Structure formats: C-alpha cells, structure tokens
Amino acid sequence: MKTRNKGQTLGADTVCVHGGISEDKHTGAVSIPIYQSSTYRQLEMGKNQGYDYGRSGNPTREALEALIADLEEGTDGFAFASGLAAITTVLMLFKSGDKIIMGQDIYGGTFRILTKIYNNFNINCIIVDTSDLSAIKEALAKDKSIKSIIMESPANPLLKITDIKAVAEIAKANNVLTIVDNTFMSPYLQKPLNLGVDIVIHSATKYLGGHSDVIAGLVAVKNKDLAEKVKFYQNAAGTILEPFDSWLLIRGIKTLSVRMDRHLQNAAFLADFLKNLTEVSKINYPGLKEFNGYEINKKQSKGAGAVISFEFDDKAKINLNEFFKNLHIIAFAESLGGVESLICHPATMTHASIPQEARTKMGITNNLVRFSVGIETKEDLADDLMQAIKKARV
Numbered sequence: 044m045k046t047r048n049k050g051q052t053l054g055a056d057t058v059c060v061h062g063g064i065s066e067d068k069h070t071g072a073v074s075i076p077i078y079q080s081s082t083y084r085q086l087e088m089g090k091n092q093g094y095d096y097g098r099s100g101n102p103t104r105e106a107l108e109a110l111i112a113d114l115e116e117g118t119d120g121f122a123f124a125s126g127l128a129a130i131t132t133v134l135m136l137f138k139s140g141d142k143i144i145m146g147q148d149i150y151g152g153t154f155r156i157l158t159k160i161y162n163n164f165n166i167n168c169i170i171v172d173t174s175d176l177s178a179i180k181e182a183l184a185k186d187k188s189i190k191s192i193i194m195e196s197p198a199n200p201l202l203k204i205t206d207i208k209a210v211a212e213i214a215k216a217n218n219v220l221t222i223v224d225n226t227f228m229s230p231y232l233q234k235p236l237n238l239g240v241d242i243v244i245h246s247a248t249k250y251l252g253g254h255s256d257v258i259a260g261l262v263a264v265k266n267k268d269l270a271e272k273v274k275f276y277q278n279a280a281g282t283i284l285e286p287f288d289s290w291l292l293i294r295g296i297k298t299l300s301v302r303m304d305r306h307l308q309n310a311a312f313l314a315d316f317l318k319n320l321t322e323v324s325k326i327n328y329p330g331l332k333e334f335n336g337y338e339i340n341k342k343q344s345k346g347a348g349a350v351i352s353f354e355f356d357d358k359a360k361i362n363l364n365e366f367f368k369n370l371h372i373i374a375f376a377e378s379l380g381g382v383e384s385l386i387c388h389p390a391t392m393t394h395a396s397i398p399q400e401a402r403t404k405m406g407i408t409n410n411l412v413r414f415s416v417g418i419e420t421k422e423d424l425a426d427d428l429m430q431a432i433k434k435a436r437v
C-alpha cells in the first residue's frame with residue numbers, strides 16, 4: 044500500500060479512505076475501477092500482464108484485499124463471496140482428525156458448517172465458553188488433537204466478551220491456531236491480529252459494507268505461510284468475491300470510521316434508554332459498566348460496538364410479534380451493521396439452526412431480541428421502540 048510504504052503511522056480515518064490500493068495505477072482515478080473481466084490477454088506463452096484468470100486475480104478485488112490487510116494491520120487480505128465462504132475456506136486449513144474449539148455463542152452458520160458439513164470430513168468441534176480461560180485450558184489438556192480455537196468477542200447474540208489476548212497466549216503455548224470472527228466490531232474498533240490472533244474473519248456484509256447492499260466476507264492474516272495457504276484455498280475452491288461487490292465494499296469502507304462513531308453514540312444512548320424501561324428485564328451491551336466483560340472489552344477494543352440484545356420481562360406481557368410488526372423505522376430483519384437499524388428474534392431467525400436444547404443452554408431465550416443500532420436520529424429510534432411496545436401489550 045502506498046501510504047504504508049511511506050513508513051508513516053496513519054490515523055484510522057485515513058486508512059479507511061486511502062488504505063489498500065486507493066487509486067487506479069493506469070488512470071489515477073481516485074475510485075478504483077471495477078475490472079469486470081473474467082480473463083486477461085497474455086503477451087506470449089508463459090508471459091501474462093500480472094493476471095491470467097479472474098478467479099485467480101482481479102485488480103478490484105486485490106485493492107479490497109490490500110485494504111482489509113491495512114485495516115487489520117496484517118500482511119495479507121482475502122475477499123470472499125460471503126462471510127460463510129470466508130469461514131468455509133479458512134476451515135480448509137484443517138484435516139481429518141483435527142478438532143476445533145468453537146466459542147459457545149458462535150454465529151449459527153459457523154456452528155452449522157462445522158457440525159453438519161466438516162464433521163463429515165472428520166473435522167469436529169468442541170463447544171467451549173471462550174470467556175472462561177480455565178475451560179479452554181482444560182479442553183486443550185484433555186485433547187491433543189485440538190488444532191484451533193474459533194471465537195467471537197463480542198459474541199452473537201448475548202455479546203459475551205472473551206479476553207482475546209489471553210486466549211491467543213494460551214493457544215500459542217499449545218501450538219494451536221486462533222481465529223477471531225471480528226464482524227461485530229470491525230477493524231475500526233478491534234484489531235485481533237495485534238492481540239496475537241492468527242486469522243481474522245469478517246462477514247463484510249455487516250459494518251464493513253455498511254449499507255445492507257452486499258454479501259461478502261474478508262480475511263486478514265499476519266503470516267506469509269498462512270497467507271499462501273488461504274490464497275491457495277480461495278483460488279482452488281473458487282470462493283472469491285466478484286469485482287462489483289469488491290468495489291461496493293471499498294466504497295462502503297471509506298466511511299467506516301464516521302459510521303462507526305455514530306453507531307457507537309446511538310448504541311450508548313439506546314442501551315441507556317432500554318435499561319430504564321420497566322418492560323425490559325435484561326440488557327446485554329458491553330458498553331454498560333455493569334455488563335460482565337465491560338473491562339476486558341474496554342482493554343481490547345476502542346468501543347463496545349452497536350449491537351444490543353435485551354429480554355422483555357414476562358410480567359410486561361409483550362406480544363413479540365406485535366412488537367416487531369409495529370416498528371416503523373427499525374426494520375424487522377436478519378443481519379446487522381447497516382446504516383439502518385435492524386431488529387431480530389435470534390431464537391427463530393439468526394440462531395434457528397442451533398437445536399433448541401443447545402440454544403437454551405447458551406441463554407438464547409424466546410424473549411431475547413437483538414437490536415443492531417443504525418445511524419438514524421437516536422431519539423427517533425427510542426420513540427419507535429416505545430410506540431411499538433405500547434401497541435404490543437396484551
């Protein structure tokens with residue numbers, strides 16, 4: 044990257060705007076062009092112009108890949124067709140007989156791919172609460188075939204915090220690879236590679252894209268050997284992101300820091316608002332001082348993110364369906380991290396692929412609501428919640 048070569052330490056806002064390959068080397072266009080080509084003319088046998096086939100290399104995708112590497116302060120980045128395509132590809136690093144510790148509150152799709160697909164290849168997972176360091180140590184001591192730990196902090200949807208640096212240290216001591224799904228934070232708020240983690244994954248569909256208009260996944264690493272392997276699997280499995288979506292992500296990331304600052308302000312306001320509602324019995328938000336994990340999150344990140352989950356008190360007799368149906372500004376929808384506020388019911392939506400028994404054990408009750416706070420006027424969001432609550436009282 045141009046800016047990094049100068050050896051300067053650049054501010055986070057500058058990296059969002061100018062990171063990666065921020066202009067076209069052929070024309071100087073400040074918006075990197077969409078190189079919509081599946082193949083490239085070769086000069087002679089065995090001599091191409093840097094590219095041969097679109098799956099193996101594309102300048103728009105490469106600009107994005109350099110950008111995520113810069114944002115995460117890694118050496119290499121990779122762009123995938125979705126967050127799950129990124130996860131699927133990274134899991135190709137493991138072989139039959141390997142075991143993976145999977146955070147208890149991991150995204151439902153990660154749980155599904157490990158327990159319904161990779162298990163068929165004899166790559167199995169052990170579910171551990173990664174916020175409990177002794178539980179990790181115990182699992183590692185018991186089973187020497189554990190090769191990796193995959194975790195999220197904050198985790199979805201209860202926002203449980205894991206001490207990433209401490210887990211990375213334990214993992215290193217045991218020769219185990221650490222993978223963090225950093226989707227909920229974005230590199231603007233948290234940089235797991237700097238905390239000792241080996242691989243960072245994003246569903247870029249969320250904060251990185253930021254506008255609920257693209258499905259994409261990104262990966263960053265800080266180790267050339269790992270980079271070579273991920274690049275090989277990306278090309279071999281064909282899990283790449285296409286040029287137009289790569290461009291949309293580059294465009295979205297230019298405003299990441301500005302959007303995140305507003306997301307944080309709004310989330311802090313709404314967490315406070317929800318906390319004071321008599322209808323709400325429990326609130327999970329790492330920005331609240333009383334939240335378990337507040338101190339660890341503060342130590343390892345620049346902010347608490349903008350996803351809040353909360354439970355309605357049974358005594359308040361709120362009909363959840365009526366509540367969701369009556370929201371006007373906040374969209375009742377899957378996903379998170381867009382400029383628009385989104386709200387969902389984890390038990391029947393994002394976490395429906397986790398069996399009821401496992402869900403209940405994890406604390407994902409039928410009363411739990413997940414709220415991705417957008418960048419709208421914060422008082423309008425509070426009013427929207429209030430009027431929907433009033434209509435949903437039975």
Ligand SMILES: Cc1ncc(COP(=O)(O)O)c(C=O)c1O
Binds near residue numbers: 127199227
């Ligand atoms: C934390 C997390 N990781 C990964 C994914 C999967 O990403 P995608 O939907 O882009 O495939 C999601 C999607 O909701 C997610 O929330």
